[in-house]
Each structure stands twice: as C-alpha cells, then as structure tokens.
Amino acid sequence: xxxxxxxxxxxxxxxxxxxxxxxxxxxxxxxxxxxxxxxxxxxxxxxxxxxxxxxxxxxxxxxxxxxxxxxxxxxxxxxxxxxxxxxxxxxxxxxxxxxxxxxxxxxxxxxxxxxxxxxxxxxxxxxxxxxxxxxxxxxxxxxxxxxxxxxxxxxxxxxxxxxxxxxxxxxxxxxxxxxxxxxxxxxxxxxxxxxxxxxxxxxxxxxxxxxxxxxxxxxxxxxxxxxxxxxxxxxxxxxxxxxxxxxxxxxxxxxxxxxxxxxxxxxxxxxxxxxxxxxxxxxxxxxxxxxxxxxxxxxxxxxxxxxxxxxxxxxxxxxxxxxxxxxxxxxxxxxxxxxxxxxxxxxxxxxxxxxxxxxxxxxxxxxxxxxxxxxxxxxxxxxxxxxxxxxxxxxxxxxxxxxxxxxxxxxxxxxxxxxx
Amino acid sequence: xxxxxxxxxxxxxxxxxxxxxxxxxxxxxxxxxxxxxxxxxxxxxxxxxxxxxxxxxxxxxxxxxxxxxxxxxxxxxxxxxxxxxxxxxxxxxxxxxxxxxxxxxxxxxxxxxxxxxxxxxxxxxxxxxxxxxxxxxxxxxxxxxxxxxxxxxxx
Amino acid sequence: xxxxxxxxxxxxxxxxxxxxxxxxxxxxxxxxxxxxxxxxxxxxxxxxxxxxxxxxxxxxxxxxxxxxxxxxxxxxxxxxxxxxxxxxxxxxxxxxxxxxxxxxxxxxxxxxxxxxxxxxxxxxxxxxxxxxxxxxxxxxxxxxxxxxxxxxxxxxxxxxxxxxxxxxxxxxxxxxxxxxxxxxxxxxxxxxxxxxxxxxxxxxxxxxxxxxxxxxxxxxxxxxxxxxxxxxxxxxxxxxxxxxxxxxxxxxxxxxxxxxxxxxxxxxxxxxxxxxxxxxxxxxxxxxxxxxxxxxxxxxxxxxxxxxxxxx
Ligand code: NA
Ligand code: NA
Numbered sequence: 001x002x003x004x005x006x007x008x009x010x011x012x013x014x015x016x017x018x019x020x021x022x023x024x025x026x027x028x029x030x031x032x033x034x035x036x037x038x039x040x041x042x043x044x045x046x047x048x049x050x051x052x053x054x055x056x057x058x059x060x061x062x063x064x065x066x067x068x069x070x071x072x073x074x075x076x077x078x079x080x081x082x083x084x085x086x087x088x089x090x091x092x093x094x095x096x097x098x099x100x101x102x103x104x105x106x107x108x109x110x111x112x113x114x115x116x117x118x119x120x121x122x123x124x125x126x127x128x129x130x131x132x133x134x135x136x137x138x139x140x141x142x143x144x145x146x147x148x149x150x151x152x153x154x155x156x157x158x159x160x161x162x163x164x165x166x167x168x169x170x171x172x173x174x175x176x177x178x179x180x181x182x183x184x185x186x187x188x189x190x191x192x193x194x195x196x197x198x199x200x201x202x203x204x205x206x207x208x209x210x211x212x213x214x215x216x217x218x219x220x221x222x223x224x225x226x227x228x229x230x231x232x233x234x235x236x237x238x239x240x241x242x243x244x245x246x247x248x249x250x251x252x253x254x255x256x257x258x259x260x261x262x263x264x265x266x267x268x269x270x271x272x273x274x275x276x277x278x279x280x281x282x283x284x285x286x287x288x289x290x291x292x293x294x295x296x297x298x299x300x301x302x303x304x305x306x307x308x309x310x311x312x313x314x315x316x317x318x319x320x321x322x323x324x325x326x327x328x329x330x331x332x333x334x335x336x337x338x339x340x341x342x343x344x345x346x347x348x349x350x351x352x353x354x355x356x357x358x359x360x361x362x363x364x365x366x367x368x369x370x371x372x373x374x375x376x377x378x379x380x381x382x383x384x385x386x387x388x389x390x391x392x393x394x395x396x397x398x399x400x401x402x403x404x405x406x407x408x409x410x411x412x413x414x415x416x417x418x419x420x
Numbered sequence: 421x422x423x424x425x426x427x428x429x430x431x432x433x434x435x436x437x438x439x440x441x442x443x444x445x446x447x448x449x450x451x452x453x454x455x456x457x458x459x460x461x462x463x464x465x466x467x468x469x470x471x472x473x474x475x476x477x478x479x480x481x482x483x484x485x486x487x488x489x490x491x492x493x494x495x496x497x498x499x500x501x502x503x504x505x506x507x508x509x510x511x512x513x514x515x516x517x518x519x520x521x522x523x524x525x526x527x528x529x530x531x532x533x534x535x536x537x538x539x540x541x542x543x544x545x546x547x548x549x550x551x552x553x554x555x556x557x558x559x560x561x562x563x564x565x566x567x568x569x570x571x572x573x574x575x
Numbered sequence: 576x577x578x579x580x581x582x583x584x585x586x587x588x589x590x591x592x593x594x595x596x597x598x599x600x601x602x603x604x605x606x607x608x609x610x611x612x613x614x615x616x617x618x619x620x621x622x623x624x625x626x627x628x629x630x631x632x633x634x635x636x637x638x639x640x641x642x643x644x645x646x647x648x649x650x651x652x653x654x655x656x657x658x659x660x661x662x663x664x665x666x667x668x669x670x671x672x673x674x675x676x677x678x679x680x681x682x683x684x685x686x687x688x689x690x691x692x693x694x695x696x697x698x699x700x701x702x703x704x705x706x707x708x709x710x711x712x713x714x715x716x717x718x719x720x721x722x723x724x725x726x727x728x729x730x731x732x733x734x735x736x737x738x739x740x741x742x743x744x745x746x747x748x749x750x751x752x753x754x755x756x757x758x759x760x761x762x763x764x765x766x767x768x769x770x771x772x773x774x775x776x777x778x779x780x781x782x783x784x785x786x787x788x789x790x791x792x793x794x795x796x797x798x799x800x801x802x803x804x805x806x807x808x809x810x811x812x813x814x815x816x817x818x819x820x821x822x823x824x825x826x827x828x829x830x831x832x833x834x835x836x837x838x839x840x841x842x843x844x845x846x847x848x849x850x851x852x853x854x855x856x857x858x859x860x861x862x863x864x865x866x867x868x869x870x871x872x873x874x875x876x877x878x879x880x881x882x883x884x885x886x887x
Contacts, residue, residue: 013507014485014488015488015491016500016503016504016507017484017489017500017501017504018504018507018508018511019482019483019484019486019508020482020483020484020485021473021482021483022508022512024513025511025515026511037636039636040518041518041521041522042636043518044518044519044521044522044547045522045630045631045634045636047547048522048544048547049623049627051466051469052462052466053460053462054462054743054746056462056465057436057458057461057462060433060436060465060468060469061433061436061437061440064433065560065610103425109564109571123560164620164743164745166749167749168569168747168752168753169749169750185515192545218496227753229753229754229755230447230750230753230754230755231444231755232444232448232755233746233749233750233755235458236440236443236444239436239437239439239440239441239444240440240441240444241436242433242437243440243441246437261430262426262427262430264432265429265433265434266426266429266430266472268433268468268472269426269429269430269432269433269471269472269475270472270475270476270479270481271467271472272465272468272469272472272477272651273470273471273472273473273476273550274468274472274473274476274481274482274483276469276472277473278471287622287623290617290621290622291582291617305454320549366528367567445720447738447740451719452733452738452739453729453739453740455729455741456741483702506723525634527580529630529633529634529688530688530690531630531633531650532649532650533626534626534649535724535725535741536725537649537652541863567780
C-alpha cells in the first residue's frame with residue numbers, strides 16, 4: 001500500500017511540473033519516513049555525507065579544466081596536430097576525426113564536451129572534403145563517447161566513489177579498452193572512406209601545428225603522467241589540469257579572458273548543483289538499502305535464478321544496454337553500481353573490471369535512442385534531423401558492441417595494467 | 421543575489437585550484453605536507469556546488485521531465501506552470517527547514533571535521549541557504565512568470 | 576514485547592580479532608538482556624567511514640560503534656593525547672593506564688558530547704611498511720610516509736625528519752603503488768592482514784604509538800534503556816583483556832609469517848636503536864598538546880599522573 005502511494009506521489013509531482021531533484025528528494029524522504037527511522041533530518045545527514053568526500057573534488061575540477069581547454073585554444077591546437085598527421089592518408093580526415101576525439105578524451109571527462117569540441121572544427125571540414133554527411137555525423141557522435149572510457153572520466157570517478165574503489169586504478173583500466181575502441185573506429189573509418197582523395201602532406205604546416213600546439217600536447221601527458229608516476233593523486237590531477245589550462249590559456253596563448261573564466265566557473269557550479277543532489281539522494285537510498293540488507297538478498301536471489309557466470313554476464317549486459325537507452329550514465333552508475341556490484345562479486349567478477357563493463361555499456365547508451373545524449377547534442381549542434389543522426393550511428397553501435405564483448409570476455413584488457 | 425552567489429562560487433573554485441596546487445608543490449618541491457589542504461578544498465567545493473544549486477534554480481537549469489506538460493488543456497498551462505513553481509517553492513522551503521534543523525543539531529553537538537577540526541556547522545550552513553534561495557526564486561517565478569528564463573539544454 | 580533493535584557499526588572486517596570480539600560481546604549482551612535487545616552488526620564500513628559513523632552515533636542514528644582513536648578524537652580531541660608518541664615505557668605500563676584511568680578521565684568528557692564510553696579497545700602497535708629499510712631513526716629521513724589523518728602521527732614523523740602525508744585508509748594502497756609515498760604507517764594486524772608488506776617489503780615493528788580505540792553507545796539510546804538493559808549493554812565493554820591478548824598474539828604470528836613465508840624483511844628495533852626513535856617524541860608531544868589547545872593542558876597533566884601512578 002505504501003509503495004502504491006509512493007508511485008502516486010511521484011506521478012503527481014511529475015504532472016505538477018517538478019524537477020528531477022525535487023521528485024527524488026521527496027521520494028527519498030517518503031522512503032526514509034516509512035521504511036527508515038522516520039527521522040527526516042537523516043536525509044540531510046546523508047546529503048552531507050555524500051558531498052563531504054575528498055574524491056568528489058575531481059568532478060568539478062575535471063569539468064572546469066575541460067571547459068577551459070575548449071573555450072580557450074588548447075582543443076583547437078590539439079586537433080590541428082592530429083589532422084596534419086593523418087590527413088595525407090586516403091580517408092585521412094575521417095581517421096583524424098576519430099583520433100582527435102581520442103586525444104581530446106584524454107583531457108576531458110565528458111562525452112558531449114568531446115563531441116562539441118572536435119565536431120565544431122572537423123564537421124565542416126569533413127563535408128567540405130567530400131565525406132558523406134551521414135558518416136561524418138555518425139563518426140563524431142560515436143567517437144565523442146570515447147571521452148568517458150579514456151581517462152580522465154567523470155562516470156568512472158562516480159563509479160569509484162559509490163563503490164569505494166580507487167580512481168587511479170579505474171582510470172588505468174580504461175586505457176586499453178579505450179585504445180581498442182579508437183583503433184576499431186579508426187580502421188572502419190579508413191575502410192569506408194578509402195576512395196576519398198587525400199590532402200597532400202605538407203611538412204611546413206605540420207611543423208607549424210606542432211610548434212603552435214606544443215603546450216596543448218603537454219596537457220594530457222602531464223595529467224596522466226603525473227598520476228602514474230606518483231606526483232599527484234587523481235583528485236589532485238584535476239586541480240593540476242585546471243591550473244595548467246589556466247596558465248596556458250591566460251598567460252601563454254592568451255585565448256581566454258578573466259570574464260570567460262568567471263562564466264566557466266559559474267557554469268561548472270550550476271552543473272554540479274544539478275548533479276550533486278542526485279548523487280546525494282542515490283547514496284541516501286543506498287544506505288537505507290544496506291541497512292535493510294537488500295543488495296545482499298538480491299545477490300543471493302540472483303545466484304539461485306542464474307547459475308552460471310556466462311549467463312549472468314549476458315543478462316547483465318542486455319540489462320545495461322537497455323538502461324543506457326533510457327537514462328543518463330551518471331544517474332545509472334549512481335543508482336545501479338552499488339546494487340549490481342555485490343551481485344557481480346558473487347560471480348567472481350573483479351570490481352574494477354565490472355566498472356569498465358558498466359561504463360562501456362552505458363557509453364553505447366550515449367548513442368542509442370530515445371535518450372542518447374550525444375544524439376541530442378549532435379542534433380542541436382549540427383542542426384540535422386534526429387532520425388538521420390540515429391541512422392548514422394548504427395554501424396558504429398555494432399562496432400562498439402563488438403568491442404564490448406571483447407572487454408567483457410577478456411578481463412585482462414581492463415586489468416593487465418593494474419598488476420605491477 | 422545571483423551576482424553574489426555566482427561570484428562566491430567562482431572564487432570558491434579558484435580557491436580549490438590554488439589549494440590543490442599548493443599542496444602538491446609543498447610536498448614535491450619542499451617535502452612537507454600542508455595540513456588539511458584537501459579538506460579545505462572539499463569545503464570550498466561544497467560551497468560552490470550548493471550555490472550552484474541555487475544558481476541552477478535561478479536560471480531554470482534543473483532537469484525536468486516535460487512529457488506530462490501536454491496533458492493539461494492549452495488554456496490551463498500557464499496557471500499550472502505557476503502552480504508548479506509555487507509547489508517547488510514550498511518543497512524547497514520544507515527542505516530548507518529540515519536542513520536548518522540539521523545544522524542547528526550539528527552546532528549543538530559541536531561536531532568537527534576530520535583532519536582540520538573545523539566546526540562543521542559553518543560549512544553545512546550553505547545547504548539550508550541554497551534551499552531557501554531556491555525557494556525564493558520559485559516563489560518569484562510563481563508570482564511573476566515573465567521573470568522565468570527559458571530552460572537550458574542539458575549537456 | 577518486541578526487542579529493541581540496535582545498530583552497531585565498525586570499520587573492522589568480520590574476520591579479524593576485533594570482529595570476533597564484537598560478535599562475542601554482542602551475543603553475551605543479548606543473552607544478558609534476556610531477549611529485550613537485538614543488536615544488528617555492520618562490519619567493514621557498511622554504514623560509512625568513521626567520521627560519518629561517529630557523528631551519527633552522537634545524533635542517535637547509529638546506536639553503538641567500535642572505533643579508532645582517530646574517530647573518538649573527532650568528538651573529544653583530547654583523546655588523541657593517548658596516542659602521543661612514546662607516551663609509555665612499555666606495554667605493561669600502557670595496559671595499567673588504560674585499565675585504570677581511561678574511563679575516569681575520558682568517560683565524563685565523552686558523555687558531555689553525547690557518547691557513553693562502554694570500554695576502550697586494543698588496536699595494538701603500528702608498523703612501518705617501507706620500500707627502503709627502516710632500521711634506525713636515521714632511516715626515517717628518506718621517507719614520504721602515509722599516516723592516519725590524526726595529529727599524533729604526522730607530528731611525530733615530521734619531527735623525525737620524514738615527510739608525513741595524512742591519508743584515509745582507502746587511499747593508502749594507490750599512494751604507495753604510484754609512488755606518492757614510499758612507506759605506509761598503520762596498525763600491524765591490519766596492515767599485515769591486508770598485505771601491505773607486499774607493497775613495502777621492509778616492515779618495521781615500532782612501538783612508538785600504542786593505539787587504542789573505543790566502544791561507545793549513543794547517549795540518546797542509553798537514555799531510553801531500562802537499568803537492566805543498561806547493565807546488559809555494559810557487558811559489551813567486558814573482556815578487554817581477551818581482545819588484547821588476541822591482538823598481540825596475532826601481531827606476533829603475522830610478523831613471523833611475513834618474515835618466513837612472504838619474504839618480507841622485519842625490523843624490531845631494540846635498545847639503542849629504539850632509544851634513537853624516542854628522541855623526537857618530546858617535541859612531538861609538546862606540539863600535540865599545543866595543537867589541541869588550552870583544554871588539553873589539564874587532561875595531559877592527568878595522563879602524566881596516571882603514567883606515574885603506573886610506575887613511570
Ligand atoms: Na576522458
Ligand atoms: Na541512450
């Protein structure tokens with residue numbers, strides 16, 4: 001009965017035009033009241049606990065760093081270098097698109113940001129050089145998702161936070177799957193576009209691009225190099241990313257004005273103001289579920305229904321692909337990871353590997369309708385029909401599912417860099 | 421109000437950046453650790469994020485499912501929108517009161533932060549503030565719908 | 576009537592001497608309460624890390640916690656004085672102080688902050704797990720060492736010339752793997768049980784800090800109990816000696832296993848070498864008292880008196 005009433009309450013709030021945050025908070029308060037200790041200030045206690053964590057610093061800092069590099073000139077300079085290096089191949093500009101996304105992914109933690117940064121420069125260039133519009137849209141929307149597997153990655157940070165795993169381990173685990181995805185997408189792009197005439201190789205323009213882009217190129221090297229040589233933690237790396245981007249864009253390239261910086265900080269704060277309450281409510285409900293032993297019971301039930309690890313993995317991946325179609329990746333991780341991880345652990349799946357499985361699955365969700373964030377962003381940014389964009393990503397979805405199977409099948413792809 | 425909140429949030433992020441960099445430089449170049457830099461940075465980021473919550477209310481950027489909007493008859497929609505804002509204002513007000521009660525408890529218990537032993541109420545107080553500030557925004561939108569900005573595209 | 580359900584939280588895993596001790600005491604208390612109390616145990620930080628749990632015990636959301644010195648000191652900062660470096664001459668002396676004086680000194684202070692002290696709890700002596708050998712105090716100078724985020728530890732290692740980095744337990748392993756630190760400092764039993772000696776294979780068993788934690792109940796919960804139930808709950812504070820013995824036996828056994836089976840090099844500084852480590856203690860003790868503030872001075876004096884009374 002109380003469950004039915006909860007459903008009615010949520011429905012009423014939806015009809016009365018309430019935001020996701022308020023709906024979640026009211027639902028959580030309801031659950032606390034009827035299933036928890038009936039003390040509603042505990043909800044605030046959980047919100048406080050959820051936000052008062054050192055690792056959470058990495059989220060706004062990586063978002064801010066990514067937006068500084070995009071608003072400034074680091075992203076454009078990186079893309080220039082990649083383009084000069086690859087466009088002499090037949091179909092080279094297509095490869096440049098995929099690789100630019102991958103390189104940009106190494107400084108940005110977000111998929112839509114990667115898509116926008118690379119797309120705004122290379123989409124017009126692709127059309128101008130005779131590439132098919134459908135291919136161009138599909139390549140950008142799909143390769144744009146590389147931002148979340150190749151470290152740094154906001155969804156991996158959230159996974160680390162809610163499952164209490166190491167951010168740097170997860171980042172490390174994302175590298176090889178990210179490179180395989182990049183390779184597969186590049187190879188496909190090269191084959192499909194092999195008939196398109198290359199742009200002649202020019203040493204002087206390449207040299208100029210390298211000269212102009214030297215500080216930009218150092219950004220991903222400093223970031224990842226710093227984490228894995230032990231100069232700083234993943235959290236601190238996010239601060240370094242902001243500091244480095246600021247010094248380069250404000251003092252050396254002079255491509256960013258202090259007023260822009262102010263706007264970017266405010267945008268970041270607003271974005272965090274919309275994400276953090278969701279994190280907080282998700283952890284509050286998770287604590288309640290833990291007290292009631294729900295994840296353990298669910299794991300036990302699951303193991304009676306699905307006996308083999310293989311069957312579990314198939315069910316899991318189908319479920320996650322479906323989830324990826326319907327909700328956004330951060331919410332999916334916040335709500336599902338703490339419930340699914342104990343189940344996966346019962347089948348002997350490594351928690352770091354499981355994180356990569358989740359993120360690659362949900363990455364595909366970025367380009368599946370109806371709710372595919374990159375599809376929507378591409379539609380708005382390139383002013384194309386939603387249906388055309390949906391059709392354009394189909395071959396890429398197939399390739400990404402192929403890589404997903406590899407990643408699930410061979411845990412070593414995620415874990416080999418961790419040992420030693 | 422928006423200007424001040426935005427300014428504090430932006431300054432908070434610059435403080436976070438400086439604290440993190442100072443911590444690394446002190447450790448790697450001068451091999452000593454600045455006591456509690458990460459904790460202070462977390463507190464600055466918490467201020468920024470909750471002010472961000474208020475700013476997102478002001479700019480109408482919170483995620484809101486819109487598929488039910490069309491269920492209302494055309495001529496009722498503006499009234500329903502105002503009713504919705506009034507309800508949001510009440511919900512934020514209620515949440516603000518809960519948060520304020522929580523912070524008063526924290527103050528009474530004299531709860532301290534890990535590592536730097538700062539009184540936690542001074543940090544937590546930004547939570548009720550953000551709720552009350554959001555409530556005020558929604559109340560303004562309910563009274564004067566023309567003030568409400570068009571929703572952001574989420575990205 | 577239905578029994579009163581109580582939530583008991585700890586960061587300790589179930590399969591440790593602490594886990595076994597808590598379970599044993601909980602069973603004894605439930606029996607003593609004659610079915611009027613039911614205690615649900617949450618091990619391994621299931622309900623959150625220590626700062627979260629101790630704040631929730633004060634609020635009455637969690638009823639009981641078995642927690643470290645660091646967590647207890649969040650509520651009563653003076654509690655960290657008990658972890659002052661080289662405060663005690665030897666284990667016999669510290670046992671005497673803990674058994675006879677801790678409750679008198681800290682019971683009222685904790686109660687004023689909303690916690691009923693059921694007992695203190697042995698955590699044991701810490702060890703250093705280092706990439707390079709730490710045989711004498713001189714060797715500390717090369718260390719970038721992770722310490723628990725509570726003043727007694729960094730003050731001591733910084734005074735000895737090391738660079739101490741206070742980190743939460745969960746950040747320790749990544750920090751030494753990436754080289755952010757080259758040594759870890761933590762409880763001998765915990766560190767060896769989770770395999771820190773495989774990350775830093777030079778293990779120095781150094782009795783610099785004798786760590787004790789506490790078992791506390793929320794005063795809000797305590798106030799709701801009948802006198803009979805309070806008596807039953809107090810049973811959870813008994814048998815501290817059994818836990819103490821179990822921790823010390825485990826320390827010895829794990830150190831021997833690390834040395835003989837896992838190829839670790841174990842240092843147990845004695846005599847002059849040990850005195851060398853003691854040199855920096857005085858300065859760190861003074862800094863510790865000063866860092867807590869005025870209120871620490873009389874408590875520090877009482878602890879000194881207790882040490883004297885125990886033959887110091
Ligand atoms: Na990335
Ligand atoms: Na989707």
